[in-house]
Amino acid sequence: MIIPVAVTSSSACKQELPLINFQKGLTKMESLFHNRNKDKVVVIMGATGTGKTKLAIDLAKHFQPSEIVNSDKIQVYKGLDITTNKATEEECDGVPHHLLGSFDPTTNFTANDFCYHACSAIDSILQKDGLPIIAGGSNSYLDALVNHCSEFRLRYECCFLWVDVTLPVLHSSLQLRVDRMIEAGQVDEVREFFDPSGVYTKGIRRAIGVPEFHDFLIAETNSTDERTKMKLLEAAIARVKINNCTLANRQRQKIQRLNGMWKRNMYRLDATETIIRSGTRARKEAWEDHVLSRSLVILYNFLYG
Ligand code: ATP
Numbered sequence: 338m339i340i341p342v343a344v345t346s347s348s349a350c351k352q353e354l355p356l357i358n359f360q361k362g363l364t365k366m367e368s369l370f371h372n373r374n375k376d377k378v379v380v381i382m383g384a385t386g387t388g389k390t391k392l393a394i395d396l397a398k399h400f401q402p403s404e405i406v407n408s409d410k411i412q413v414y415k416g417l418d419i420t421t422n423k424a425t426e427e428e429c430d431g432v433p434h435h436l437l438g439s440f441d442p443t444t445n446f447t448a449n450d451f452c453y454h455a456c457s458a459i460d461s462i463l464q465k466d467g468l469p470i471i472a473g474g475s476n477s478y479l480d481a482l483v484n485h486c487s488e489f490r491l492r493y494e495c496c497f498l499w500v501d502v503t504l505p506v507l508h509s510s511l512q513l514r515v516d517r518m519i520e521a522g523q524v525d526e527v528r529e530f531f532d533p534s535g536v537y538t539k540g541i542r543r544a545i546g547v548p549e550f551h552d553f554l555i556a557e558t559n560s561t562d563e564r565t566k567m568k569l570l571e572a573a574i575a576r577v578k579i580n581n582c583t584l585a586n587r588q589r590q591k592i593q594r595l596n597g598m599w600k601r602n603m604y605r606l607d608a609t610e611t612i613i614r615s616g617t618r619a620r621k622e623a624w625e626d627h628v629l630s631r632s633l634v635i636l637y638n639f640l641y642g
Pocket residue numbers: 409410411412420421422474475476477478543544545546584588591
């Protein structure tokens with residue numbers, strides 16, 4: 338049985354949520370959730386850096402027990418935790434995750450692999466009477482699962498939450514995120530996946546933030562002078578920033594296309610304010626007002642409505 342738990346929240350969040358009818362809601366939910374032909378699955382989409390991971394974890398803590406199935410094609414591999422921006426253990430906050438850092442980074446994890454492993458993870462979550470929450474930026478994987486996997490289509494009903502941020506705001510925030518990754522030790526992490534022959538077409542080596550450092554890492558092995566190395570490092574960081582912004586643009590376009598198909602069950606949540614407001618408290622309030630409380634209302638309707 339999935340039990341909605343009150344999250345610590347701003348006043349707006351508390352006002353909007355039907356927590357007062359908790360017991361009544363549960364009784365209604367029990368009959369609806371278990372008697373319908375199709376089991377329910379929540380899907381959280383969004384371009385890189387919009388807050389999908391945070392939303393998945395916040396929702397999982399609210400609807401207990403919930404478990405998260407990662408749908409980022411690079412985060413499925415072991416390694417490069419900083420570069421691929423995997424949720425840390427602290428951020429996961431005890432919420433179980435599937436397909437996160439689980440696979441050999443030298444192999445190619447395909448869309449078919451994703452469909453197979455995501456379906457078995459969802460099955461195992463449902464067997465525990467939990468709510469499966471799929472979250473990640475790889476829209477081709479979601480497309481394969483929802484549109485092309487007949488087993489999934491037949492068995493599950495989805496609610497799609499699209500976390501969106503206007504592009505100029507997202508671009509500046511992605512650039513700052515790259516600076517934070519560098520400070521956190523991205524270069525040391527990437528050195529492990531450096532391929533002197535320059536092949537970055539398989540597994541985790543395709544991650545943005547790996548091939549971009551190739552010239553710098555070559556220079557390091559050749560003991561090139563410090564000034565040249567510094568220039569190569571700066572150029573690599575600039576390329577990582579550009580490639581992240583390009584990725585965000587492409588992901589957003591793909592989501593807009595999917596929105597055309599799934600719009601009946603898809604909801605756009607504008608998280609722009611959560612980035613542009615200044616101060617931790619103001620950003621937290623914006624998150625609760627613009628993203629979390631809206632998502633909770635949508636999911637209450639989806640699960641119990
Ligand atoms: P495509 O068909 O273009 O691969 P997709 O929808 O399958 O798109 P995306 O998540 O948009 O998957 O990933 C596209 C590319 O972006 C990946 O091949 C990789 O280079 C990069 N990428 C995706 N996720 C990450 C990540 N977490 N860290 C670093 N790079 C990533």
